[in-house]
Amino acid sequence: MSNVFAAINSAQTLLVLGLVLVVVGMSLYALIHALTTPAQAFPTEGKRTRNFWALLNLLALVISFLGLTPNAFVGLFGVMMALIIPAVYLADVRPAVASWRRRGKNSRGTGQRPPTPW
Numbered sequence: 661m662s663n664v665f666a667a668i669n670s671a672q673t674l675l676v677l678g679l680v681l682v683v684v685g686m687s688l689y690a691l692i693h694a695l696t697t698p699a700q701a702f703p704t705e706g707k708r709t710r711n712f713w714a715l716l717n718l719l720a721l722v723i724s725f726l727g728l729t730p731n732a733f734v735g736l737f738g739v740m741m742a743l744i745i746p747a748v749y750l751a752d753v754r755p756a757v758a759s760w761r762r763r764g765k766n767s768r769g770t771g772q773r774p775p776t777p778w
Contacts, residue, residue: 676736680727683743687721690746693754701760707753720745 694713702710720742727739734742 677728679736680724680739683724683739683746684721684728686746686750687717687724687742690749690754691717691721694749696761697757698760701757702753705756705760707756713749713753716745717749 691714694710694717697710699710702708702713707713723734723742724739726734727736727742
């Protein structure tokens with residue numbers, strides 16, 4: 661019977677580790693995206709500043725990284741709360757500033773937004 665509980669415990673540990681790694685990855689991706697997007701893109705699109713989003717995503721990265729420690733200082737609940745920040749950034753802010761990231765690769769050089777596909 662104790663083998664069954666040990667197997668369940670191992671499965672739960674691997675599941676939690678997988679969730680924490682997903683949150684760490686999302687936070688890291690959102691932080692890199694925020695830092696590589698031009699600063700004027702954020703207020704122009706009606707969003708908070710780049711520094712605001714970079715600091716929030718850095719905070720989410722630190723909190724979720726602490727969830728990887730053996731003692732799990734912040735616990736799974738803290739990691740899931742940290743998931744909110746990169747999720748909001750990736751779902752709301754990233755699509756709004758996406759045209760600004762393509763602007764540098766635009767060969768027209770007109771300084772205007774790229775045309776929409778519809």
